[in-house]
Amino acid sequence: MVERTPFLNFFTHVILFVGFVLCIAPFAVVAIAASHNLKDVNDVPMSLLPGSDFWLNIKTAWTTADLGPKLLNSFIMAAGVAAGKVIISALTAFSIVYFRYPGRTFIFWLIFVTLMLPLEVRIVPTYAVVANVLSPYQAILDVTGLSWLIEKVSGVQVSLSLGLLNSYSGLILPLIATATGTFLYRQFFLTVPDELTEAARMDGAGALRFFVDILLPLSRNNMAALGTIMFLWAWNQYLWPLLITTDQSHATAVTELKQLIPNVGGIPEWNIAMAGTLIVMLPPLIVVVLMQRWFVRGLIATEK
Amino acid sequence: MASITIRDVKKSYAKMQVVHGVDLDIASGEFVVILGPSGCGKSTLLRMIAGLEDISGGEIAIDGTVVNKLEPRERGCAMVFQNYALYPHMSVAQNIGYSLKVAGVPAAERTQRIQAVARTLELEHLLDRKPMALSGGQRQRVAMGRAMIREPKVFLFDEPLSNLDAKLRVQMRSEIRKLHRRLNATSVFVTHDQVEAMTLADRLVVMNGGRVEQVGTPAEIYSRPASRFVATFVGAPAMNILEGTVELDGLSLLGGSRHLTMARAGLPVGTKVAMGIRPEAVRLVAPGTAGALNATVDLVEELGAGRVIYVDLDGASFSVMTSEAVHPEPGSAVGLKISPDDLHFFSSDTGTRLEVFKASVPEPAL
Numbered sequence: 278m279v280e281r282t283p284f285l286n287f288f289t290h291v292i293l294f295v296g297f298v299l300c301i302a303p304f305a306v307v308a309i310a311a312s313h314n315l316k317d318v319n320d321v322p323m324s325l326l327p328g329s330d331f332w333l334n335i336k337t338a339w340t341t342a343d344l345g346p347k348l349l350n351s352f353i354m355a356a357g358v359a360a361g362k363v364i365i366s367a368l369t370a371f372s373i374v375y376f377r378y379p380g381r382t383f384i385f386w387l388i389f390v391t392l393m394l395p396l397e398v399r400i401v402p403t404y405a406v407v408a409n410v411l412s413p414y415q416a417i418l419d420v421t422g423l424s425w426l427i428e429k430v431s432g433v434q435v436s437l438s439l440g441l442l443n444s445y446s447g448l449i450l451p452l453i454a455t456a457t458g459t460f461l462y463r464q465f466f467l468t469v470p471d472e473l474t475e476a477a478r479m480d481g482a483g484a485l486r487f488f489v490d491i492l493l494p495l496s497r498n499n500m501a502a503l504g505t506i507m508f509l510w511a512w513n514q515y516l517w518p519l520l521i522t523t524d525q526s527h528a529t530a531v532t533e534l535k536q537l538i539p540n541v542g543g544i545p546e547w548n549i550a551m552a553g554t555l556i557v558m559l560p561p562l563i564v565v566v567l568m569q570r571w572f573v574r575g576l577i578a579t580e581k
Numbered sequence: 582m583a584s585i586t587i588r589d590v591k592k593s594y595a596k597m598q599v600v601h602g603v604d605l606d607i608a609s610g611e612f613v614v615i616l617g618p619s620g621c622g623k624s625t626l627l628r629m630i631a632g633l634e635d636i637s638g639g640e641i642a643i644d645g646t647v648v649n650k651l652e653p654r655e656r657g658c659a660m661v662f663q664n665y666a667l668y669p670h671m672s673v674a675q676n677i678g679y680s681l682k683v684a685g686v687p688a689a690e691r692t693q694r695i696q697a698v699a700r701t702l703e704l705e706h707l708l709d710r711k712p713m714a715l716s717g718g719q720r721q722r723v724a725m726g727r728a729m730i731r732e733p734k735v736f737l738f739d740e741p742l743s744n745l746d747a748k749l750r751v752q753m754r755s756e757i758r759k760l761h762r763r764l765n766a767t768s769v770f771v772t773h774d775q776v777e778a779m780t781l782a783d784r785l786v787v788m789n790g791g792r793v794e795q796v797g798t799p800a801e802i803y804s805r806p807a808s809r810f811v812a813t814f815v816g817a818p819a820m821n822i823l824e825g826t827v828e829l830d831g832l833s834l835l836g837g838s839r840h841l842t843m844a845r846a847g848l849p850v851g852t853k854v855a856m857g858i859r860p861e862a863v864r865l866v867a868p869g870t871a872g873a874l875n876a877t878v879d880l881v882e883e884l885g886a887g888r889v890i891y892v893d894l895d896g897a898s899f900s901v902m903t904s905e906a907v908h909p910e911p912g913s914a915v916g917l918k919i920s921p922d923d924l925h926f927f928s929s930d931t932g933t934r935l936e937v938f939k940a941s942v943p944e945p946a947l
Contacts, residue, residue, distance in 0.1 A: 472666035475633050480680035480727070481654035494670040
């Protein structure tokens, strides 16, 4: 509906502007605080005019929290989760939409149900599994009495162990297996006309060929959208990396921010903490800006 | 080039049977059109030949090899789809060459064959475009090119012209016909458009309700329809049908208000029959002319080259097609002259053609 209503136009712009200010204000405060020196940042109220120590604070934050390697860790984790998620979602959705096999619907609902079980709910069992990936198999062997049998026969005590604590795989793998992506891809695959599938069959393309040559190129936008969302989501993970990285070498930038937050009774260096926050915020921002064009298309448009 | 043999082919979905035992022989190089209303099973039959649908019963053989269990790619068929089904992310050249790429044909040979096909279809200047940037007729040609490049044994067309506008449809029709004459490949073409069917077919297969009603040349189907369904489905406007009952000396029509004198030809008195006459076989004469039916004009449809005149015949609607420059006013009386050679008779029960009657029709005294 296109109407010429000057008053409504003005009113909607006021709402837009208020919303914009509400969103941008905290960022502005962070950026301004990051530019003050120790004294100014602790003034009450804090001056909203930028100070002159911005680059100095950034540098201090960078070295204090050792952000270089931490950002790299974060990047590896976020990129790994995004890529893994895109691949596994596309494959599972392909199987669910294009193949007829017994239990197909059951499997779909099984995947779907995991939407209701976020990482936080299953974090204890997930931790147990990551601490020793083979523990479920060990449990099966123990319960069935097989390990007892093996010990009796060969004298070897079976104790399977493969730990993923403090590793990139441990950081990435548990975050990949969720249903959102599968669901997004399923919905997209269902909109691909059947005739396209049939044309590919007539042209002699097998299932994998069709997937690689036709479906993947068609779902480029979806891939970008899902990849972007997952990158941001993984980058901002706090609880999981905190749990499984006991060793500094695999800590991520987001968890390391706490190094910069002043302790009770310590020097209140909020300017440094805010500078660190700015640095950690930057990479996701760059990703969003770069991917925005694809991202929006993938979420709203169905290209025909 | 290949022959296709279809033996007692059936298709059911769950409990619904949509194709009830079709038998059909298609000779090598023949252009066969399957014609029928929507839902008559014609597309299903085509898709079973292509291998896109499983065959529930019976057998389909291409060149003597039973293909029931073969994958589409192993059958040597190429198909042109109704919505063209071009790959939207590939250029015209890639679309046309995709099957060769899948088959592992070297790039140099591929390019050469794409060029040759594009030349035939006058697509050379469009090879780098994406399907989105093409007009309907161009997309149609790309779809044809994609089928042609494989040099298939059999071409299958699934209502490929129904998305085009009227003018383009006529043009593509003659192009398909020309192409067939040159390639001489066995072709099966499915459509619900009878003009398309009549103009394209070497042989026409009329289907209804999952069964074949009649197989024959377009002329045969038009002049000697095997059933009431074929008679009314082929030809526009549709054939007029008058219900009648066999009497001792002929036929009582329209609930007894008209009588047709003729030999009974062995049918028992009281048998219900349907008499058909094509609108274009009826001549308009002055009302009251000897041997003519009197009727009242309801409506005149002007077609330019001719006109269709709908008349009321004792409460039954009856259409007449004429190319003469007559413009009767609605409500005026006209006479209808009918030649006995143009009458068709069908059993009222089964709808099948009653040949015996026709041979023995004398001058009808209506």
